[in-house]
Amino acid sequence: MVDLGSNSVRLVIYEGRGRNPVAIFNEKAVLRLGRGLQSTGLLNAEGEAAALTVMNRYKAIAQAMGAQPFEVLGTAAVRDAENGRAFVATLQARMPGVPVRILSGEEEAALAAEGLLCGIPTADGILADIGGGSLELVRLERGQRGVAKTLRLGVIRLAERCGGDLAQARAMVEADLAGVPWLAEAAGRDLYLVGGAWRALARIHIAQTSYPLNMVHHYTIGREEARDLTGVVAGASRRALERMPGVPRRRIDDLPFAAVVLRRVLRSTGARRVVFSANGLHEGWYACLLSPAERARDPLLAAGQEAARRFGRDPALPPALLAWTDPLFPGEAGEARRLREAACWMSDIGSHEHPEYRAEQAFLRVLRLSSIGLDHHARAFLGLTLALRYEAEPGAAFLATADMLLGEEAKRRATILGVAMRLAYTLSAGTPDLLTGTQLLVSDLLTLRLAEDTGVFSGDNLTRRLERLGEAMGLQTTTEVAPLAAADRPAA
Secondary structure, three states, X not given: OEEEOOOEEEEEEEOOOOOOOOEEEEEEEEOOOOOOHHHHOOOOHHHHHHHHHHHHHHHHHHHHHOOOOOOEEEOHHHHHOOOHHHHHHHHHHHOOOOOEEEOOHHHHHHHHHHXXXXXXXXXXXXXXXXXXXXXXXXXXXXXXXXXXXXXXXXXXXXHHHOOOOHHHHHHHHHHHHOOOHHHHHHOOOEEEEEOHHHHHHHHHHHHHOOOOOOOOOOOEEEHHHXXXXXXXXXXXXXXXXXXXXXXXXHHOOOHXXXXXXXXXXXXXXXXXXXXXXXOOHHHHHHHOOOOHHHHOOOHHHHHHHHHHHHHOOOOOHHHHHHHHHHHHOOOOOHHHHHHHHHHHHHOOOOOOOOHHHHHHHHHHHHHOOOOOOOOHHHHHHHHHHHHHHOOOOOOOHHXXXXXXXXXXXXXXXXXXXHHHHHHHHHHHOOOHHHHOOEEEEEOOEEEEEEOOOOOOOOOHHHHHHHHHHHHHHOOEEEEEEOOOOHHHOOOO
């Protein structure tokens, strides 16, 4: 799919049609098609010529990679320019058979919302998608898309409307936002930010705060932090912006206007937090290709299941492991259970790594996994859990990221689960058949019950790992060997 935008033209090609989009090719050309549109009403002539050349390349790439379907979507600049349809006709003549569609503001907002919800299905608040030519605002109600509004507040257009004067830009933004009264309904909820200019702001904040994970998607900051960031960026000179760590050079001219819009949107919404998203129009287009059943899957669990399929040895073990660890987490529900289930699916992803590096490789693989379904807390929790499953030393230097991102309770749960997984794999050799002959019982003691004649026995190695699990839980341990009644067997 190609996004023919006001600032850039981007080709993204996805692999397959799984629950979580996997981009296997992504190329962007900054052409600024929307430059001058405010004064001339026309697309930028240099950008038009360059776009025809770039689109010829993108078509060739799509054909060579067998990308189907292949579609071009035009957004604000093409939509609003007097010669936008003529440009599309020229493009269509050069690429016969390739659909070229000009999105309305409502369609652009809808696709941006679908892209966000693809990765954050329970999003609740306001989505704000900023481009070069427009700002799309969408009301989100617990994962459901509501009313939408398109405003002429893209960074290129706003800069031209105000003649580069930030004071005038503030007044224009305030006036335009005043016409969207439902923004105030987001008070106390989240503001979800989509678009390259706002991702650039996130990168600045990540660099300035030495945040341990250099990943914009799901990066979350509080309202006051966001206000402080916008104040610094909007008030900085160009020279100061150039010296800021993390500033993308091609975004320097856009950043002050992006900051002004964000600060006013924060004021209009009363949002409590800002959540940056790398998902948007492209992922929304992709999501619309999925079957309803595939779309309904939990993206976190889908990521875990895909990891099990690619890196694990026995796909029947994770469900059995989830049931086997149930007694360790009584009363667990909601997000905590989702994380434990995802960890069980990912529990064998280091099986093919070198034994000396399994813990570190498993940790880094999860921490840096290219999946939209994992927020930063989930990445740290799952990474720590799997590192301990492979017997990482708790103070290992590579675990510093998890230590910074997780609270004490989350680290305690990850430790219990990781050590329990290590015990389970020791008992079962990674097979559900052997695991079925064992059971954990939790009372005043942590008891490991082993069935007779199942190939599982208590040795020094097993005893040591059981004792480590007991230490993590603050319990003494014991082992008993007895016939295991069918009713006592953990469900697979």
